[in-house]
Structure formats: structure tokens, C-alpha cells
Amino acid sequence: MLYVKELYKSYEVGKNKYEVLKGIDLHVAQGEFVAVMGPSGSGKTTLLNCISCYIPFDKGNIKLGGTELAGMNEAELARVRNTKIGFVFQDFMLLDGLTIRENILVPRIVQGAVDKEVEKMADQLASMFGIGHILNKYPAEISGGEKQRAAVARSLINIPLIILADEPTGNLDSKSSRAVIETFINAKQKMNATIFMVTHDSFAASFCDRVILLKDGTIYRQLEKTKARSEFQDQLLDALKEMSA
Amino acid sequence: MMNMKQLEQKLQKADRKQSRLYLFCNFMALMIISAYAALMLSPTVQKVFPEGGDSAKQMYMIFVMTLVGCVVFTIYALGLFFRHKSGQLGVLMALGASRKRLAPGLFREVLLLSGVSAIAGTAAGFPFVWVIWHAFRLFLVDSSDMVLTFDFKCLFISLLFLLLVVGFACLTAWRYLKKTNIMEVIREEHINEPVKELGRWCGPVGFLVLLVGAVLGYGAPWACHAWFSMYPPAWVSVFYAPVFVGLYMIMLHTVVHGWKSHRKNPYKNIISRSMMKFQGKQTVNNLLVVTLLIAGGCFAVFYLPTTGISAVLHYASLPYDYFYKYQADQDVPDRAKVEALGREYGLSLKDWNECDYVTLGIGGMTIIEEEDSLRFHVEYVPMLQEAMVLSEDAYQMITGQEVDVGPGTYWCLNDQEETSLYVNNSAKEITNMTTRKVLATEFAGYLHYDHLTEEIPCCVLDNADYALISEGLTDDWRGRFAAFNVDGKDSYPFANAFFRLFVSSFDESCERICSYDRVQKIRENEEGQEYWGDTDKMTKISYDSSDSFTFRTFWVYMPSFRILNQNDFLRNMAVMFMMFLFIFIVCMITALVVCHTRCQSIALNNRYIFDDLKKLGASPAFLDKEVRSQCTNVFKMPALVGTTAMFLLFAMILYANDGRLLQTEWAAMGLCLCIIAVIGAVIYAVYRSTVKAIKGQLGIG
Numbered sequence: 001m002l003y004v005k006e007l008y009k010s011y012e013v014g015k016n017k018y019e020v021l022k023g024i025d026l027h028v029a030q031g032e033f034v035a036v037m038g039p040s041g042s043g044k045t046t047l048l049n050c051i052s053c054y055i056p057f058d059k060g061n062i063k064l065g066g067t068e069l070a071g072m073n074e075a076e077l078a079r080v081r082n083t084k085i086g087f088v089f090q091d092f093m094l095l096d097g098l099t100i101r102e103n104i105l106v107p108r109i110v111q112g113a114v115d116k117e118v119e120k121m122a123d124q125l126a127s128m129f130g131i132g133h134i135l136n137k138y139p140a141e142i143s144g145g146e147k148q149r150a151a152v153a154r155s156l157i158n159i160p161l162i163i164l165a166d167e168p169t170g171n172l173d174s175k176s177s178r179a180v181i182e183t184f185i186n187a188k189q190k191m192n193a194t195i196f197m198v199t200h201d202s203f204a205a206s207f208c209d210r211v212i213l214l215k216d217g218t219i220y221r222q223l224e225k226t227k228a229r230s231e232f233q234d235q236l237l238d239a240l241k242e243m244s245a
Numbered sequence: 246m247m248n249m250k251q252l253e254q255k256l257q258k259a260d261r262k263q264s265r266l267y268l269f270c271n272f273m274a275l276m277i278i279s280a281y282a283a284l285m286l287s288p289t290v291q292k293v294f295p296e297g298g299d300s301a302k303q304m305y306m307i308f309v310m311t312l313v314g315c316v317v318f319t320i321y322a323l324g325l326f327f328r329h330k331s332g333q334l335g336v337l338m339a340l341g342a343s344r345k346r347l348a349p350g351l352f353r354e355v356l357l358l359s360g361v362s363a364i365a366g367t368a369a370g371f372p373f374v375w376v377i378w379h380a381f382r383l384f385l386v387d388s389s390d391m392v393l394t395f396d397f398k399c400l401f402i403s404l405l406f407l408l409l410v411v412g413f414a415c416l417t418a419w420r421y422l423k424k425t426n427i428m429e430v431i432r433e434e435h436i437n438e439p440v441k442e443l444g445r446w447c448g449p450v451g452f453l454v455l456l457v458g459a460v461l462g463y464g465a466p467w468a469c470h471a472w473f474s475m476y477p478p479a480w481v482s483v484f485y486a487p488v489f490v491g492l493y494m495i496m497l498h499t500v501v502h503g504w505k506s507h508r509k510n511p512y513k514n515i516i517s518r519s520m521m522k523f524q525g526k527q528t529v530n531n532l533l534v535v536t537l538l539i540a541g542g543c544f545a546v547f548y549l550p551t552t553g554i555s556a557v558l559h560y561a562s563l564p565y566d567y568f569y570k571y572q573a574d575q576d577v578p579d580r581a582k583v584e585a586l587g588r589e590y591g592l593s594l595k596d597w598n599e600c601d602y603v604t605l606g607i608g609g610m611t612i613i614e615e616e617d618s619l620r621f622h623v624e625y626v627p628m629l630q631e632a633m634v635l636s637e638d639a640y641q642m643i644t645g646q647e648v649d650v651g652p653g654t655y656w657c658l659n660d661q662e663e664t665s666l667y668v669n670n671s672a673k674e675i676t677n678m679t680t681r682k683v684l685a686t687e688f689a690g691y692l693h694y695d696h697l698t699e700e701i702p703c704c705v706l707d708n709a710d711y712a713l714i715s716e717g718l719t720d721d722w723r724g725r726f727a728a729f730n731v732d733g734k735d736s737y738p739f740a741n742a743f744f745r746l747f748v749s750s751f752d753e754s755c756e757r758i759c760s761y762d763r764v765q766k767i768r769e770n771e772e773g774q775e776y777w778g779d780t781d782k783m784t785k786i787s788y789d790s791s792d793s794f795t796f797r798t799f800w801v802y803m804p805s806f807r808i809l810n811q812n813d814f815l816r817n818m819a820v821m822f823m824m825f826l827f828i829f830i831v832c833m834i835t836a837l838v839v840c841h842t843r844c845q846s847i848a849l850n851n852r853y854i855f856d857d858l859k860k861l862g863a864s865p866a867f868l869d870k871e872v873r874s875q876c877t878n879v880f881k882m883p884a885l886v887g888t889t890a891m892f893l894l895f896a897m898i899l900y901a902n903d904g905r906l907l908q909t910e911w912a913a914m915g916l917c918l919c920i921i922a923v924i925g926a927v928i929y930a931v932y933r934s935t936v937k938a939i940k941g942q943l944g945i946g
Contacts, residue, residue, distance in 0.1 A: 049428055052339070054426070054427040054428050055425075056425055056426070074343060074425075075345060078338070078341050078342060078346070080341075081338075081340065081341035082341020085341075087339055093332075093335075093336045093339070095256060095259075097255055097258060097259020097260065098255060098256070102247060102255070105247065106336075107341055109249055109252045110249065110341055111341070112249060114246045114248065115246060116246070119246070
């Protein structure tokens, strides 16, 4: 589904150049729920932004559903973002002037393909994620957890190849975090969605099939979930402790 | 079912607060520019402001400053609008909207907002001028000169500015769409704009640089003239550049460090200081623009007391209530007729005095332009100009001053302070323009009598020399001075009636301005040249408009009637005064709108900080102090620097005129200080209302 090969990205701040990603190689399979963890500055968000084509990368290849992203022009990239990727931001990024239903529909509106079927699908997604009762409300009128669930519904409206989520529980309390993670699991189970999530939260990561640990722009280690969730969380915490040491 | 267009419309509706702010800023900027241009280029103003004169230059200079201020202001407003808009654009881009998909909606919105506001602002400029001008006429002063007419060529300036606003808005929209880093677009609203931090030396050095710039800028034209014998070219103004650098440094210091020492309590006002600092670039630009606008406004409004006070004191100090001259061949009312007219108004006249004078050609040093019209040299020219010449007896009779003029010499009349520009102290000969007889002479010294210090030099000769040189002169070169006082209280109706009678007694030969020099005309015509006074429109005046500014200021035989001058002074100068008052109003409105908008945007962009402070238990009094501290910085420093700098520049100009400050100049400076106090009060009132509005928006009780 997603192949990342020899990915390099650096930032220039004044005269200084900071290498953030130093040759990342990874693969995410169809229907897999993968988390990326690592300390601040390890390059997690940059990796996600490169995969989603939000920022240009220096070197390497990203292949999504068999399509090479490097070398695409702006219109082609926009098409990939719209049809093949669903993105969930840490701070939700819902449009304040639109209702929750309209927010969920935005990717289809951008495509110019809203019909009764799509509206029905938006309603179904909302019901599936427990936000059916707030569809006509505006973002300012609902809680953070509800906003993020709406954002997940939005990311799924185009039935993308992959959902990219950047710290989706970062701004939420534990109850809301749990609800959002359940939303992802729901999407994976019912829609066979592929999810690639960046997180600091070992609890959220423990729900994933696999966790990639990133350190200083390189992959430090990958952990497969073979045990129960709580044991996997302990395993993750140990690995994180080891990485910090 | 919603489509892209409907989605954009809904988002625009939700953003109406930001759009309103942008509309308001654009509207104000365009209205001010269009109003200023409309009045500046109106025939009403153009015919009163002499072309190339100092007052006209002053008017154009402040216009340029206002234009720069409005450009910076609209760019700032546009920046604010797009900072907010970028969040939406970024999200839509992140969700897969291509540039091509976003461009039509964005350009439509930007074009609509900037176009409508710009067109409405341009159109509103005319009623704005009309209302202010008619309020002046209704409440302050009215005269025949003040009938307002427009020359719609001024629309070119508005149109250029309109195109600039719309063009810049489209360019900014395109710039946002061109960005490849979508995260940058999304986060734009939250990106701070800190300024490069300089040390605490920055502010004090800024004051020094400002001072150096003022001295250099003012001194450069003088240096061109005195050291290089050339007229100062336009680029000499570049010497004023340090003024702007200095101002920038001062404003930078205000934003980054503030002017109070924080050594004892480094945490005092730390929140408001940090808020200012991290929105530094725009804040510094805004403070700079506001300072320039306030300075420009002061420059305009200081013109009123400087001109007004010196005129009022001058009229009060003149020795005669009535003093006039006329050409000998004119049928001007004689003493009996004037006394009879006085009796009609219940007046008795006293101290009547009359004497003859002659108009002769006088030689002198003058500036001769080189072919490039830039350089010049000084050369002696015989028969340089007209001079009114009196005998020593005539002088004694009219002035009461005893004078003994030696044969072969002449004394030149000057004002009490010896500041008159119209003296000739370099003549070597005097010429009878009828017989062309020449009398050798030399300058012996100055006499002082304000009535005889006019645009045409006045000289006194030895009685015998006078008789010799004036022999054979025709009546058109002869004239007579007359003067008298009123016994008791003077009457304006009498003065007015006498003025009208006086003007009506002259024929066409005297329908000319004082700078129309008959001697120069003869000399140049004899040299085969055309005299400028015969071709230039500026020299044309008419008895029919004897109440106009031009007639009363420039007619060669304009009499000095104290009560008439005192009463009609404001009316005669009305257009000029009201134009400067208008400029002042426009500059102040612009400055206050910029300050108000800037304070609002600093507060609203930092709303989350105020919310966090509330959550941390900050009292309303603390939050109130933070808001005040923010607004104080925006209002106080530009007001202080703008008014003080202009006051000092004015004092420097007054001092540099003649190397001293005269009594009238001290009085004018006192009045300027009073005006500064009024400006301060107005700024304070707007500051208070801004603080109140922001506190309301932030929900601070």
C-alpha cells in the first residue's frame, strides 16, 4: 500500500541546515494500523507531512497504491491528497463556518462530486463514530473529541487508500482519546482502512498492529503486536525507555 | 447539495468580521487619498497655492507621506485578512483542492472585497471633502475664493491607488496559492513575526540619527546654494533619509525594549512586551507610519499659527491705520474726498500725511542661471529692477524719522528685524526710465519702516540727487504715498468702502501684480527677450475679484488698511488655511484609524493569551493593565515623537531663517504647543475608546 524508500528531508534555518529525515525506509500494508513514535524532533511529523505531500522532500521515493509521488505536479498531488489520502490533524482543522456534515463532505465538495449517496455516506460515517446527533452543529458548538471524530469521518469520506493521522489524540482527554482510537479501529474493521498514525501516546499506539520507533531521523526499531494490548503497551514503554537511554 | 462555490460563499459569510475589517481599512485609505487628491488638485486650491511655492511643496510633500501611510496601511490590512484566510486555504489544499480549483473563488472574493471597497472609498472621497469644506465655510470662514470646484483629473491618482490596492490583493492571493508547503499555509495565522533584536542602544542612537537627518536634510539645499552655486536638485531630499532610519530605530526600541528600565523588576509588563515583540515587524511599520502621519499633520497645522500670529502682530505694530500708494496719473480720491467718506461713517481722520515718490531702475547683484538651469553665478546687472525712491524730505514727512543721506549714496528700507527679502544693498547706479539718465550711487545703510518694506525695494536719496534723477519722469513712473489715522475707534465699513472706492479709481495700466517689474520688462525686451510677466498666467489679476486671495496678496497698489487687514485676514487666507486644516484632519484620521486597527489586531491575535491568563487567575485589573499597556505603546510613542520632532523642526526652521527667534516666532511656537496639547487630548480620547472596545471584545470586565 505505502512504500517509503531512502527518504531524506532537511530544513534550513538561517545559515544552519538541519537534517530531519535521514534515509527512512518503511512499508505499510493494506488494512494495517501502524503508529510512529519517538521523542520530539525525531522527525515523526515531518515524515507524515512528506507522505501526505504537504511539504516537499529532498530525496527518496514514496509510492502510494503503486503511484510514485516524487515528480508529480501540483495538480496531480492535489488529486492524490483528495482521493488517495485522508488526513487527521492534531488540532482537527475543521472549517469554523461549516456545519459538521458540511465539514465531513468538504473533500467531496472539492472534487465536485456531492450527491445524495455521498450525503448518506457522511451520515453513516457520523453514526458509526457516534456523532450523528451533532451533524448540523458548528465546530465551535462541540467538544474536542467530537471534533476529532468528525475529522476522522472527513478523512474517510473519499474512501482513501490510507489515513494519515498526526497526533490525533494530542489535544484530547483520555475519554475522548479512547473514542477517537475506537473510531480508527472501527474504520479498519468495517472499511478495511489503512491507518498510519504519529503519536506520543503509548496507550493509543498499543491499539496498532505495528509501531515504528523513530530516533534522530532514522528508524530505531519496529514492534509487531503479537500479544494482548496491555502487554504490547508495556513492551512499547520498555522500548521507548531503552531508546531514551 | 453543496458545490465548491456554495462552500466558498458559506466560508466567506463566516469570515465577515475579517472581511469587514479589510473593507473598512481599504475604504478609509481610498477615501482619504481620493479626498486629499480631489482638494489638492481642485481649481479652488490650485489658484491660491502659488505653483512652486513653499506652501504648495508642503502640501504635495504631506500628500506623498499620506499616500505612503495609506499604502502601508492597506498592505497591513491585506496581510491581516490573508493571515486569517490562509488557515482555510491550507485546510482545503490539505484535503486535495488544487490551486486551479481554489483560484477562481479566492480571486473572486479578493477582487470583490478590494474592488468594492476601493471604488466606494474613491467615491466617498468627494462627499467627504465637500462636507468638511462646507463645514469650514459654515462654521469657520467663508469667502468668494472658497467656492469648491473639482478637477476630475484627480481621479487618476485615486485610480492608480485603486489599481495598486486591487493588484496587490491579487498578487498576495497568487503568492498564497503558489506556496508548496501546505503546512506553512495552514500555520500562517499562528506564525509570529518577530523583529531582529538590537541592543538597548538602538533607541537613543535612533534619536541621534533622526536629529542628524533633520539637520542634514535642512542644510543640504543651503549647502548646494552657498558652496556649489547651484539650485538644490530634487535628489538633495535624500539627505532626509536618516530621519526615517532614526524613526525606525526609535520605534524598534519601543517595540522590543520599551522605554522604561526593567532592571529592578524584569517581570513588569512582561506579557504585553512579549506580545508586542512577537508581532514586531508589522507593529514597527505601523508605528512608523503613524509617526509620519502625525508629524505631517503637525507640519500642516503649524502653518496656521506661524502665518497667522506674525500677520496679526505685524498689523498691530504698523504706525498708520491707513497707508497707501498710487501712480500719479491715477484719479485716486484726495484728502477731502476721503475725509468726507469718513464723516459718512462718523469718523474723524487725523495725522494726514502725503509725499511723492518716483519709480526708478536700480542696478544690483543678481543670480544668473547657467544653461543647465541648475547651476548659477552671481552677477551685477545695471537696471536690474524697479525701486520706489523717496527724497530725504519726503521720507521725513511720511515717517517722521530724520535722515541725512549723503550725496551719491542711498539708504534702503528694511523692516525692524532686518529680515525683509526685498532689499537691494548692491546698487551702483539708478536710472530714470523716461530720460535714461543714470546717477551713480552706493549703499549707505538701512532705514526701518514697516509700511515701506514691500515686494518692491524702497530707497531714500539725498534731496538734490532725487531732484536730479527724477527730472523729466513721466507720470506713470511717479507716485504718491498717503497715510492717516482715525481719531478714536476705527470702522470696518469705512475701511471696506474706502478700499472699494480706492480700487475703482485705478485704470487698466495698474491692473498688475507686485512682481511684474516694468524695469526688468524694458531691459529684457530691449535685449530681444520676452518678459516672463507678459506670458505667465500667474501675473494676471482683475479688479473684478478684489476680494480674492490673489488680488489682496499680490496687487501692486494693495493698500494697508489695518482694520481691513485684521478683519479680512482669515478670509483672504481662507483657502490656504482651510487646506492645511484639512490636511491636518486627514492625517490625524488616518493615524488614529491605523492605531485603532493595530491595537485591535494585537489584542485579538493574542486573545488566547488573555484567555489563558484568565484561567491562570489573572484579575480583571491585571488584564486591564495589559490591554492598556499594549495600546499605550501604539498610541503614545508615535504621538510623542511625531509632535515633538515636528515642533523642533519648526523651531529650527524659524531659527535658521535669520539666526534668531523673533517675538512673533516665539508667540507662534507657543501657539504650536497649545495645538500639540489639543492633539494630545484627541489622541488620548481615541486611545481610551480603543481600550474600551478591546476590553469589550476580550470580555474583560
